[in-house]
Amino acid sequence: MDQKIALKEWAVAVKALAEGKQIMVLRKGGIAEETKDFQLKSPRFFLLPAYEHQRPELLKEAYRDDLQAVLDAWTPGSSTVEIAAYAEAADDIEIHDQATVDLLADYHIWTDTFTEERLKWKRKQPLHLLLLRVYLLDRPVRLPMQEAYTGCKSWVNLEPFAADAVAHPVLSDEEFERRTAEIRAALTR
Template sequence: MEGPLALREWAVAVEALASGRQVIVLRKGGIAEETKEFKVESPRFYLFPSYEHQKPHLMKEEARATVLLTQEEALANPDTVRIAYYAEVVHDLEVTDEETLQRLDALHVWTHDYAAERLKWKRTKPLHVLVLRVYAVDNPLLLPLDESFGGCKSWLQIPPISPSAMHPVLTDEQFDARVDEVLRCVNG
């Protein structure tokens, strides 16, 4: 029996989503993607925290300490990964220009330079701005790390897991306000 899908995302971004600091992730696709570009494989998935490429200097000042905290957590638990959040894609918006990206700048934890670098990479492909409704899993899962979780790919098949109750990290009103803010930025 196949398990659910998980989106690999920097642990610092998962924490920003979990706290309600942001409701978006910026995706271009990993270099190991089968199609060489990002696509939403499922509208619902777990968030799989990744520690490999996140670096404090790529984050806004407010998130730099969280990078270090997540790296310490990974070092303290080298054989497991903690899956504590689930997400639903509300919008998959495509951004192709620097002006739109600049308008989104206050809505995420990455530096503008890093976000612009993501936009410019594979210039002919759009940057996907996924607007996510995030849920905290009441009983976080500890999965043993597996070789299949490695590599620069966005989507991971994780082992079958027992369902757990979840609750949204933002109220409906808070989330709707954040989505409206994102849409205003993208639509100019």
């Protein structure tokens, strides 16, 4: 990838994306967002696992063990961060109402409480549904942890690293197209 930009997302959500359990994220932007709202800064980006704000009660029961697995593998205060995946945004759909958010319930790991809170926060700003084609790096990249990677913000610029990373899609073309079509169809109900 030319740019070394990363989207910060809950580590448990990155795990779900990397395992093909979901193909979407719901974004409003972080508290420390420069623009005060969410903007898709690049159509291709790495996924930076974030550990702030993850709580089991905000995940559907079936995904709570995934959160525990992520937390068990994490070392608080680690001097490095691992990048294991990148994504291409297939779509950025703005959502403005609860009824539309409710149509997505079968396609993500979060509880209704989480999605309702996400929609209500910064009420005047839309909730962004990003449909993501995710790729796993054959060899994850370890980068020194930097202060710039912390805090409540959506995007971070990663320090330069070797650009020869080889990656493979998590889902086949057919499966990805089927799932995106299913989500888009759900939104038109």
